[in-house]
Amino acid sequence: MNEQTLQEQPMIEIRGLVKQFGSFHALEGIDLTIAKGTVFGFVGPNGAGKSTTMAILATLMAPSSGYAKVDGYDVSVNPHEVRKRIGYMPDFFGVYDQFKTTEYLHFYGASYGIPKAEREVLIPQLLELVNLSDKKDAYVDTLSRGMKQRLCLARCLVHDPELLILDEPASGLDPRARIEMREILKELKAMGKTIIISSHILPELAEMVDEIGVIEHGSMVAVGNVADIQNRLRVKRFLHVRLLGREEEAESFLRDQPYVNRLLRDDKGWQIHFGGHDEEQAMLLESLMAAGFRVVSFSEAQTNLEDVFLEITRGGGGAE
Amino acid sequence: MRRNETRGRLGRFDLINPVLDKEIKLRMRSPRTMWTLFFYLLAIGFLAFVAIYLTQELSGRNGAAFNPEQSKMLFYFLTMAQLGLVAFMAPGLTAGVISGEREKQTLNLLLTTQQSSATIIISKLLSSLSFMVLIVLSTIPIYSMVFLYGGISPKQLVLVFLFYLFIMLTLGSIGIFFSTLLKRTMLSVISTYGVTLFIFAGTAMLYFVMLSITTNYYYSQPAGSGSTYNWVGHIIAMNPVAALMSILEPSLSDQVFMVHRNAGPVRGEAPMPLWLEFMLAYTIISAIALWIAVRKLRPVSRRRR
Numbered sequence: 001m002n003e004q005t006l007q008e009q010p011m012i013e014i015r016g017l018v019k020q021f022g023s024f025h026a027l028e029g030i031d032l033t034i035a036k037g038t039v040f041g042f043v044g045p046n047g048a049g050k051s052t053t054m055a056i057l058a059t060l061m062a063p064s065s066g067y068a069k070v071d072g073y074d075v076s077v078n079p080h081e082v083r084k085r086i087g088y089m090p091d092f093f094g095v096y097d098q099f100k101t102t103e104y105l106h107f108y109g110a111s112y113g114i115p116k117a118e119r120e121v122l123i124p125q126l127l128e129l130v131n132l133s134d135k136k137d138a139y140v141d142t143l144s145r146g147m148k149q150r151l152c153l154a155r156c157l158v159h160d161p162e163l164l165i166l167d168e169p170a171s172g173l174d175p176r177a178r179i180e181m182r183e184i185l186k187e188l189k190a191m192g193k194t195i196i197i198s199s200h201i202l203p204e205l206a207e208m209v210d211e212i213g214v215i216e217h218g219s220m221v222a223v224g225n226v227a228d229i230q231n232r233l234r235v236k237r238f239l240h241v242r243l244l245g246r247e248e249e250a251e252s253f254l255r256d257q258p259y260v261n262r263l264l265r266d267d268k269g270w271q272i273h274f275g276g277h278d279e280e281q282a283m284l285l286e287s288l289m290a291a292g293f294r295v296v297s298f299s300e301a302q303t304n305l306e307d308v309f310l311e312i313t314r315g316g317g318g319a320e
Numbered sequence: 321m322r323r324n325e326t327r328g329r330l331g332r333f334d335l336i337n338p339v340l341d342k343e344i345k346l347r348m349r350s351p352r353t354m355w356t357l358f359f360y361l362l363a364i365g366f367l368a369f370v371a372i373y374l375t376q377e378l379s380g381r382n383g384a385a386f387n388p389e390q391s392k393m394l395f396y397f398l399t400m401a402q403l404g405l406v407a408f409m410a411p412g413l414t415a416g417v418i419s420g421e422r423e424k425q426t427l428n429l430l431l432t433t434q435q436s437s438a439t440i441i442i443s444k445l446l447s448s449l450s451f452m453v454l455i456v457l458s459t460i461p462i463y464s465m466v467f468l469y470g471g472i473s474p475k476q477l478v479l480v481f482l483f484y485l486f487i488m489l490t491l492g493s494i495g496i497f498f499s500t501l502l503k504r505t506m507l508s509v510i511s512t513y514g515v516t517l518f519i520f521a522g523t524a525m526l527y528f529v530m531l532s533i534t535t536n537y538y539y540s541q542p543a544g545s546g547s548t549y550n551w552v553g554h555i556i557a558m559n560p561v562a563a564l565m566s567i568l569e570p571s572l573s574d575q576v577f578m579v580h581r582n583a584g585p586v587r588g589e590a591p592m593p594l595w596l597e598f599m600l601a602y603t604i605i606s607a608i609a610l611w612i613a614v615r616k617l618r619p620v621s622r623r624r625r
């Protein structure tokens with residue numbers, strides 16, 4: 001019984017979280033619960049309040065009101081207990097240039113109270129995990145941006161935290177490095193860590209993210225698993241249409257059709273954010289043909305998180 | 321072989337706290353450290369040679385050696401020159417220790433570790449202090465030139481060096497205070513030098529202004545009445561130069577509390593030596609500065625909801 005309640009304790013519990021900077025409300029009452037072992041994708045446009053929320057969870061900022069708990073510990077009441085349980089990677093961070101990679105990790109390890117003997121075993125493993133073993137004796141300032149990013153991730157892991165708070169861990173990385181980062185995150189997920197990650201590479205993360213939360217202007221707009229969120233939005237699917245000729249005419253025709261929420265022109269044709277299902281989709285094709293347009297292709301595009309994200313953030317709210 | 325290795329490890333990682341260890345390592349690896357030491361020694365060496373040369377000139381080179389009186393003057397000069405250099409160095413070395421990490425964006429990472437705010441602040445202070453001590457100790461050979469001629473006791477030298485340590489601690493605490501409270505290192509450095517300037521020049525100016533005001537007042541009083549000591553002495557007790565002088569010349573303490581009447585000066589009794597009053601006052605100020613810095617380093621945690 002007792003064990004059961006312990007298991008059900010959420011890793012993150014945020015209630016009515018408000019953060020003000022002067023008269024500006026960066027967060028206006030956020031509620032969020034994240035269960036243990038969940039990988040949570042945190043999305044929202046620039047300035048929405050992602051980094052602010054994460055900094056509060058990392059005990060670096062005091063909430064103006066409301067509370068945030070990590071594993072049952074309030075970040076404002078028991079910051080010390082919270083720090084034991086989290087590995088935080090800020091969106092921007094610096095390194096101590098005069099340190100070598102291993103010294104850098106030794107310093108943070110020691111700062112978390114890990115004995116030297118343990119660190120000697122642990123640090124090579126961490127470097128292995130983030131693929132930096134060959135750089136173990138390099139000075140930190142000689143590392144590339146992507147390597148520093150991976151080093152910082154290794155740093156988050158020295159004290160084996162249960163919760164990882166990763167603020168755009170892949171920003172500024174090239175596609176290859178992003179894929180590497182994703183592989184590392186998958187490994188961490190397999191280790192059973194709870195991960196909250198804000199990122200602009202969510203499409204790449206889609207397969208490993210269990211839930212996403214969308215934040216805008218300091219409020220949670222939608223929370224749930226990816227499919228749920230998609231359902232709650234007006235966008236049911238994305239269609240791609242290519243027609244031959246009569247472009248101006250076609251554009252206004254398409255715009256006037258039911259369930260067409262948004263029309264985006266690209267060099268090949270139109271992308272349609274479509275609010276209907278199969279039946280309505282078939283009707284759209286029929287009316288195009290009936291109006292005498294010559295349809296080259298009419299297909300359902302692969303929906304992905306990025307589209308969802310764009311729909312939500314450009315659509316000024318989006319959720320019904 | 322193995323045992324040696326273990327002992328080295330213990331000494332390097334487990335006995336010293338990690339923040340202090342890191343601070344000292346990084347400081348010693350920075351090229352700036354070497355240049356600071358170099359220019360400091362250059363400055364004090366230059367001042368010493370100028371002083372020796374001038375004393376030689378003034379005494380007309382009629383003797384093979386200084387007399388003890390000259391040697392004492394030289395020592396005082398060096399002591400005050402070094403005080404000036406310490407006052408110049410301490411803010412520069414401490415006013416950036418927190419704000420610098422904030423600007424380099426390493427502070428947040430440090431603050432999410434298990435190290436307490438007090439450990440971080442005190443370690444930063446200790447590491448700056450240890451470097452300053454190293455610098456000041458490295459000037460001892462220059463003092464030995466003065467020693468050759470006699471006139472100064474080793475005890476005085478030790479006291480002077482302890483006083484330097486105290487000044488470094490005080491200015492260092494103030495530097496760390498501003499470094500924690502102000503976001504930018506530039507502002508912190510300016511504020512710390514501003515306060516340092518006030519402690520050195522402001523208190524002296526205030527003293528002389530108040531002295532002239534109170535002296536006028538006491539002159540109008542009949543002899544044998546009113547207070548027996550002039551309270552403005554407490555102002556100059558806040559001045560490091562006066563405090564250091566009172567170590568070298570103990571009679572100074574009584575002099576500054578003296579009341580001047582037209583019947584002639586009335587013998588004033590210093591409530592305590594200037595340097596003691598100085599140390600008491602600045603110990604409190606430093607403690608408060610450090611306490612605030614510790615409190616403000618991280619967001620304040622609430623007790624219970």
Ligand SMILES: Nc1ncnc2c1ncn2[C@@H]1O[C@H](COP(=O)(O)OP(=O)(O)OP(=O)(O)O)[C@@H](O)[C@H]1O
Binds near residue numbers: 024052091
């Ligand atoms: N220290 C601060 N002082 C004043 N305003 C701040 C501060 N930090 C953040 N803000 C404001 O709070 C809002 C939320 O910022 P935050 O950094 O959380 O956004 P974000 O969602 O992380 O955006 P991005 O995608 O650009 O990283 C912004 O409008 C920002 O200007």
Ligand SMILES: [Mg+2]
Binds near residue numbers: 050051052091167
């Ligand atoms: Mg951000």
